[in-house]
Each structure stands twice: as structure tokens, then as C-alpha cells.
Amino acid sequence: PKPSEITPAVRMKSYACQRRTPLKHHNSFLTDALEILAQNAEFSENEGRSVAFRRSASVLKALPHVVRSMDNLKDLPCLGEHSLRVIKALTNVFGVGVRTADRWFREGLRSPLDLIPTGQKLNHAQQAVEYYNDLNTPVTKKEAMVISDIVDKAVKAVLPGAIITLSGGFRRGKEVGHDVDFLITHPEEGAEERLMPKIVNWLDDQGLLLYQKTTRNSYLESKDGPARPASNMDRFERCFSIFKLEQLDSDIHAKASSYNSGKTAGMEERHTGSIWRAVRVDLVVSPYSQFAFATLGWTGSKLFERELRRWAGQEKGMSLSSHALYDSKQQRYLRANSEEEIFAHLGLEYIPPSERNA
Numbered sequence: 511p512k513p514s515e516i517t518p519a520v521r522m523k524s525y526a527c528q529r530r531t532p533l534k535h536h537n538s539f540l541t542d543a544l545e546i547l548a549q550n551a552e553f554s555e556n557e558g559r560s561v562a563f564r565r566s567a568s569v570l571k572a573l574p575h576v577v578r579s580m581d582n583l584k585d586l587p588c589l590g591e592h593s594l595r596v597i598k599a600l601t602n603v604f605g606v607g608v609r610t611a612d613r614w615f616r617e618g619l620r621s622p623l624d625l626i627p628t629g630q631k632l633n634h635a636q637q638a639v640e641y642y643n644d645l646n647t648p649v650t651k652k653e654a655m656v657i658s659d660i661v662d663k664a665v666k667a668v669l670p671g672a673i674i675t676l677s678g679g680f681r682r683g684k685e686v687g688h689d690v691d692f693l694i695t696h697p698e699e700g701a702e703e704r705l706m707p708k709i710v711n712w713l714d715d716q717g718l719l720l721y722q723k724t725t726r727n728s729y730l731e732s733k734d735g736p737a738r739p740a741s742n743m744d745r746f747e748r749c750f751s752i753f754k755l756e757q758l759d760s761d762i763h764a765k766a767s768s769y770n771s772g773k774t775a776g777m778e779e780r781h782t783g784s785i786w787r788a789v790r791v792d793l794v795v796s797p798y799s800q801f802a803f804a805t806l807g808w809t810g811s812k813l814f815e816r817e818l819r820r821w822a823g824q825e826k827g828m829s830l831s832s833h834a835l836y837d838s839k840q841q842r843y844l845r846a847n848s849e850e851e852i853f854a855h856l857g858l859e860y861i862p863p864s865e866r867n868a
């Protein structure tokens with residue numbers, strides 16, 4: 511080939527938390543497929559394979575150019591045999607590969623029941639199934655802002671002085687999301703205890719909730735010990751909820767087909783002309799002393815979080831969670847008041863939220 515056709519080899523660090531991963535990158539057609547396969551593996555409970563697919567997708571997201579041939583992949587980390595085979599198939603017969611992947615996705619890799627926390631009453635589950643279509647309609651940034659205002663009002667009504675942060679994908683600059691995530695704290699340590707039921711009651715009184723499941727904080731009771739948490743799940747007081755979001759006129763005309771009207775949804779009687787849609791919202795309450803860790807842990811992406819923990823453990827002998835950072839060598843917790851301080855403790859260059867889309 512002519513020199514101009516040769517893509518220079520890219521030196522890539524092997525941990526996603528050492529790399530910059532933008533939201534918009536050059537290889538979506540490959541990473542979408544790899545992530546569908548990752549999700550498929552997850553549904554088959556093959557976690558190892560799922561993570562392997564996610565890691566290779568993440569490497570391609572950090573590449574500064576489109577992958578045009580297998581040669582472009584020489585010396586890149588985390589590309590296993592399965593992923594390479596998929597990439598090869600897709601780069602060769604691109605059309606077929608993506609259509610097939612797309613069909614797997616539509617044919618049941620996502621089930622409405624995945625939205626339901628285990629152990630729920632059936633009528634709750636059935637209700638959530640009704641919202642399935644809404645919940646599969648991406649949440650826009652504009653809708654996230656409306657929800658932000660509502661959450662802000664609710665939290666400040668029940669605990670003045672509380673701090674509310676938008677976390678998750680919208681904090682990373684995503685234009686759409688599958689839900690809206692919020693982290694809540696109060697500068698006075700302890701003022702945040704048992705806050706969630708108050709927030710939930712306020713929202714429910716206003717008729718803003720279709721569904722909620724609150725889980726109590728179990729951090730203090732946990733016997734995990736600092737260095738080895740029993741699971742990656744955090745133990746904050748949290749609420750898995752579905753908001754009933756009134757629609758703006760302009761949005762209704764733009765996307766009429768994806769919304770419920772009062773009559774068709776079969777819910778309780780509503781004011782005439784009231785049109786709403788269901789939106790998934792995650793609320794998390796953190797004590798102030800853990801807020802920096804909670805913010806880092808709830809900003810994502812999920813792979814970025816996983817890689818941070820792997821970096822901490824394997825390269826630094828530390829244990830990172832959404833609650834704390836423990837240094838095994840010094841046998842003590844390292845405090846932090848900001849995400850910047852946590853990156854510094856970990857010996858990593860600070861990566862801003864917009865570049866954590868690994």
C-alpha cells in the first residue's frame with residue numbers, strides 16, 4: 511500500500527482508566543456489536559466472556575482512527591481470540607454482521623422483567639411491564655433537566671441545604687440515557703440518614719411516582735472488611751424508581767407515538783389532556799464524608815469503574831469502592847474531598863467525566 515494508506519500503530523495503555531475515551535469515537539459499528547455480544551454473554555451468565563467483549567470494545571473506542579483491517583489491531587491490548595474473530599467478520603462482511611447483531615438484540619436480549627428488582631410483588635412487576643415501551647425510549651437531556659428540577663425541589667423541601675448531583679451518563683455528557691441518576695448528600699454528616707423515605711413520600715404525594723423500591727443503607731452493618739468487599743454493589747441508601755413525567759406540548763408533537771395517554775395506559779383517572787411518560791430514575795444518598803467516592807463511583811461508565819478498581823487492586827495494592835479507598839500497604843483508609851484527590855491517591859492523571867465513556 512501507499513504510505514498514506516498505512517495507519518500508524520497506536521500505543522495504547524492496557525487499563526481503560528489510563529486512557530481517554532470520548533463519547534463520540536471512530537468505531538461505533540464494531541463496538542456496538544461487541545457490546546451486544548457482551549450483553550448476550552451476561553444474560554448467559556458468562557461474566558468472564560462479557561467483560562472480555564466489553565474490554566475489547568473499550569479499546570476500539572479509544573482508537574483515534576477507524577479500524578479498516580486486522581493490521582490496525584496489532585499490538586493493541588485486551589483483544590482476545592473471540593473479539594478478534596468478531597471484528598474480522600464485521601470488517602469483512604460488515605452489513606450482515608451488524609444486521610445479525612441487531613436482530614439478536616431485538617429478539618430478547620432485553621426483557622421487561624430485567625427492570626424489576628427480584629422479589630417484587632407480581633402486580634408491581636406487571637405495572638412495570640406496561641411501562642416497558644416508555645422505558646425503552648431513550649431519556650433525552652431535556653427530560654433529564656426537567657427531572658433534575660423535580661428532584662431538586664423534593665430534596666430541598668424535606669432537607670434544606672442538601673446537595674444534589676446529576677451523575678451517571680448525563681454527567682459524562684451523553685445526549686440520551688436509559689435512566690437519570692442522582693446522588694444526594696448534606697454537608698452536615700448524619701443529616702442524610704433515612705432521607706430517602708422522606709423524598710419518596712414527597713414525590714408520591716405529588717403524584718410523581720409510578721413505582722419505587724427503596725433499599726436501606728447497609729454500609730455500617732456490612733462485615734465485608736475494608737480490603738475485600740463481598741460484591742461490587744455499593745451499600746448506600748438508594749431508590750430504584752419510575753417517574754411519571756408530564757410531557758411538554760412540543761415534545762408530544764415531536765414524539766407522539768412513544769407516549770402513553772391517560773386513557774390507554776389503564777392507570778387511575780387523570781386530568782383531561784394529561785399526557786405523561788415513564789422514566790427510570792436512580793436516587794442515591796451518601797454521607798458527606800463518602801461523597802467524593804460516591805460521585806466517582808456513580809459517574810461511570812461501568813467499565814471505567816471496573817478498570818479503576820482493577821488498577822487500584824493490581825497496580826497500587828489498594829481497594830476502591832463507592833464508599834472509600836483503602837491502602838493495604840499502609841493499612842489505612844485514604845480520605846478524599848474530591849474526585850481529583852482520588853485520582854491523585856491512585857497515581858492516575860485526572861480524567862474528567864466527559865472522558866470516562868470507556
Ligand code: CTP
Nearest residue numbers: 678679686687688689807808809810811812815
Ligand atoms: N451503579 C452502581 N451500582 C448499581 C447501579 C449502577 O454503582 N447498582 C453505577 C454504575 O457503575 C455507573 C453509574 O452507577 O457508574 C450509572 O449506571 P447506569 O445508570 O446503569 O449507566 P449510565 O452510565 O448512567 O448509562 P445509561 O445512560 O444507560 O443510564
Ligand code: MN
Nearest residue numbers: 678679689691
Ligand atoms: Mn444512567
Ligand code: MN
Nearest residue numbers: 679687688689
Ligand atoms: Mn445503563
Ligand code: MN
Nearest residue numbers: 678689691792
Ligand atoms: Mn442508573
